[in-house]
Amino acid sequence: MLIITILVFIFIVNRKNLQLEKNSKWFSLVLFSLFASLEVSVARAGFGSSVALSQRYLLLTYWSIIGLYFISLNFVNIYCRNFQIVPDRFSAKDIIEKTKILNYLLLGSVLCLLFIGVSYHFVTGIETGSVLNEQFEQNKYYLETFDLQPDRNLERLYPDATAVREKATLLRKYNLSVFSQEKYDLEALKKKDKEPQYSVDSINGQQVNLIKDKTVNIAITSTETDEIVIEGWAVDVDENKLARAVFIVVNDKITVPSRYGIKREDLINNLNNKDFLKAGFRASFNPSLLGDGTHRIKIAVVSNDGTSYCIGQKNEYNLYV
Structure with a gap:
């Protein structure tokens, strides 16, 4: 005007x-x-x-x-x-x-x-x-973990989730697009018997508070939600640097990669290290992969050099699906 x-x-x-x-x-x-x-x-x-x-x-x-x-x-x-x-x-x-x-x-x-x-x-x-x-x-994260995601997340990439799964399978088979980048497999890495430095801040939007209790119980109703979202942060405590990757381990069987490198400006002051700006992680997966019952969640943190990992044992995160 x-x-x-x-x-x-x-x-x-x-x-x-x-x-x-x-x-x-x-x-x-x-x-x-x-x-x-x-x-x-x-x-x-x-x-x-x-x-x-x-x-x-x-x-x-x-x-x-x-x-x-x-x-x-x-x-x-x-x-x-x-x-x-x-x-x-x-x-x-x-x-x-x-x-x-x-x-x-x-x-x-x-x-x-x-x-x-x-x-x-x-x-x-x-x-x-x-x-x-x-x-x-x-x-990009949804595409990398397409076999763990609900249809709703894949429809952000293309309206037909089935088509996304079919094409993503081909991309992964021939190591194309996001699948051409370096990936980490916990089974191929050395496990260290040391508690990693990390924090789970929320599970499906429910804030996690471990000040009074080191056991967290979260109820998930699979009929009401098609996605479990776990958010937090993690760093390589030995090198005092960012981790290379973070995984969610369910029942010591299912390994869910997280999207690591999310900005967390609060960590600069809380951990007194400006290099930890991108130490946040976010993982999501379909609760149908778990089935009904109680499932224990653990956090695995890959070292900065990508040769080893530590898995959290002190804190317990239980999902009731």
């Missing part, structure tokens, strides 16, 4: 001398940008306002600001450098001076809009990039 207002004022101030030969291309750019933005907003409105106003579509509007800048600059140059271009009937000194001041004000408004737009795009671009990166990493 502000862009249209400035454009209207430019027309009003310079209505007797629009200099269409110089400005026609910039007027066209402004109109194209505005109509393209309107078209995208209307077409995407059905997906919600957040989609219609998505960061990736804002660049279309930004071209109109650039067009306004060059239009305003042309008019300022006309009144500052060559008054002969102005028709004789408007050559009175006070009228020219007034028009020049108004064009300066319009140019200043466009410059402010330009700088605000750049700043806004810069800040929101960083925020949007962080959100998209988080979504990418989470979807």
